[in-house]
Amino acid sequence: MLMQWKQKFAFIFSGQIFSILTSSMVQFSIIWHLTETTGSASVLMIAGLAGFLPQALLGPSIGVWLDRWNRKLTMIVSDSVIAVSSLVLGAYYLWGEPSLWVVYAILFIRSIASSFHAPSFQAAIPLVAPEEQLTRVAGWNQLVFSASSVLGPALGIAVYSATSLGTVLLLDVIGALIANLMLLLVTIHQPKPEKLPTSSFRREFTLGWKAFLSEKSIVTITIAMAIFSVVFMPLAMLFPLMTLSYFGRGGYSASLIEAVFGIGMILGGALLSVFASKWKDSTYMSLSLVAIGLACVLSGVVGSDAFLAFIFLSLLMGAAAPLFNGPYMAMIQKSYEPEILGRVLSFVTSIGLLSSPIGLALAGPVADRFGVQVWFFWSGIVMALIGIFIFVKFYGISKEEK
Structure with missing residues (x-):
C-alpha cells in the first residue's frame, strides 16, 4: 500500500513537471518582456493584477464546485484552457506585437483557469497520500515546483532570446498536453459527497466557510498569510525590474536570480522533506517569514554594485519559502x-489573492517614484514582524495540537 501511493505520486508529478516547467518559462518570459519593453513597475503591477484578481474573486465560489466535481477531470480541463490561452497569445506574438490589453486579457483568462487547477490539485493530494505523510509530501511538492523554477527562467530567456516570446508560449501548450496525458493514466478516487437535506450552492458555500472558521489556528495563520501576501506578492513581479533598473543588468542576469531563488527552494523543500517531523508546522512558518524578511531588508540596502550579494540573498529567500508553504498547506x-x-482551500487561496492586489496597487507607484529597492526594504520589515508574531502566538502549543 505504501509503495502504491508513492508510485502514484511519482507518476502524477512526472507529468505535472512538464506543465510546471513550461509555465515557469512563460511566466518569466512575459514578465521580462514587459520589463524590457516598458521599464514600468506600473505595467508589471497591472499584469500582476490581471493574473491574481480572477483567482481571488472566483476562489470561494469555485470551492463548492470542486467538492462536487471529479478533481482529476477538473485539473485536466483547467490545464487545457491555460494551454489554449498560451496558444492564442503565442500566435499573436508570432504574427506581431500585441497591445498590452491583449496581454492583460490572456493573463486574465489563464488566471480564471488556474483558480480551478491549483485548489483541485491540492485537494486531490489527501485522496492519495496517508495523513501522516502530508507534510513530507508537501516537501516533495515544493521540490517539484522549485526544480521547475530553476530551469524555467533559464530556458525561458534562452528560447526568448533565440526566437521569440511566441515560441515560449507554444512550448507551454506541449507541457500541458503531457501533464494531461499522465493524469489520464492515474486513478484518483473521489470522496463521497456530503449528504445534505437540500443540496444547494448557498448551503454548501456556507458549510465550507463555517468549517474554515471552526479551526482557529488556521484562521490566525491565514490572516497572517494575507498580510504577508500584501508585501510579498509584488516581489515576484519586481525581481526582474530590480535586476534591470537598480543593478543595471540584462535578461540572463535576471534569469540567474530566478534560477538561484529556485535552487534555494529545492534546498528548502529537501530540508522540509527530511526534517518534516522535527518541529511544529508553525515553527517552520515563523522561521521562514523571519528569514525572508531579513533577506528582503538587506536586498533593499545593498549597493547597486553588490549584485553577488543580491544573488546570495535571493538564494536565502528561496530556501526559506518552502518552510512556510509546505507546513501551511499540510496544516x-x-x-x-x-x-x-476543496472549499476550504479555495477560501484560503482567495484570501491570499485578494490581499495581493492591495500590494500590487501600492508597489507600482512606490517603485516608480522611490525605487524598487525601497519596496524590498519595507516589505522585509513587515514579513519579519509577522514571523515573530506567529512564533509568539503558537509558542507553548504542543506539536500534536498544531
Whole structure:
C-alpha cells in the first residue's frame, strides 16, 4: 500500500513537471518582456493584477464546485484552457506585437483557469497520500515546483532570446498536453459527497466557510498569510525590474536570480522533506517569514554594485519559502475532511489573492517614484514582524495540537 501511493505520486508529478516547467518559462518570459519593453513597475503591477484578481474573486465560489466535481477531470480541463490561452497569445506574438490589453486579457483568462487547477490539485493530494505523510509530501511538492523554477527562467530567456516570446508560449501548450496525458493514466478516487437535506450552492458555500472558521489556528495563520501576501506578492513581479533598473543588468542576469531563488527552494523543500517531523508546522512558518524578511531588508540596502550579494540573498529567500508553504498547506490538509477540503482551500487561496492586489496597487507607484529597492526594504520589515508574531502566538502549543 505504501509503495502504491508513492508510485502514484511519482507518476502524477512526472507529468505535472512538464506543465510546471513550461509555465515557469512563460511566466518569466512575459514578465521580462514587459520589463524590457516598458521599464514600468506600473505595467508589471497591472499584469500582476490581471493574473491574481480572477483567482481571488472566483476562489470561494469555485470551492463548492470542486467538492462536487471529479478533481482529476477538473485539473485536466483547467490545464487545457491555460494551454489554449498560451496558444492564442503565442500566435499573436508570432504574427506581431500585441497591445498590452491583449496581454492583460490572456493573463486574465489563464488566471480564471488556474483558480480551478491549483485548489483541485491540492485537494486531490489527501485522496492519495496517508495523513501522516502530508507534510513530507508537501516537501516533495515544493521540490517539484522549485526544480521547475530553476530551469524555467533559464530556458525561458534562452528560447526568448533565440526566437521569440511566441515560441515560449507554444512550448507551454506541449507541457500541458503531457501533464494531461499522465493524469489520464492515474486513478484518483473521489470522496463521497456530503449528504445534505437540500443540496444547494448557498448551503454548501456556507458549510465550507463555517468549517474554515471552526479551526482557529488556521484562521490566525491565514490572516497572517494575507498580510504577508500584501508585501510579498509584488516581489515576484519586481525581481526582474530590480535586476534591470537598480543593478543595471540584462535578461540572463535576471534569469540567474530566478534560477538561484529556485535552487534555494529545492534546498528548502529537501530540508522540509527530511526534517518534516522535527518541529511544529508553525515553527517552520515563523522561521521562514523571519528569514525572508531579513533577506528582503538587506536586498533593499545593498549597493547597486553588490549584485553577488543580491544573488546570495535571493538564494536565502528561496530556501526559506518552502518552510512556510509546505507546513501551511499540510496544516490545512490535516485539519479538514476531504469532502470539505476543496472549499476550504479555495477560501484560503482567495484570501491570499485578494490581499495581493492591495500590494500590487501600492508597489507600482512606490517603485516608480522611490525605487524598487525601497519596496524590498519595507516589505522585509513587515514579513519579519509577522514571523515573530506567529512564533509568539503558537509558542507553548504542543506539536500534536498544531
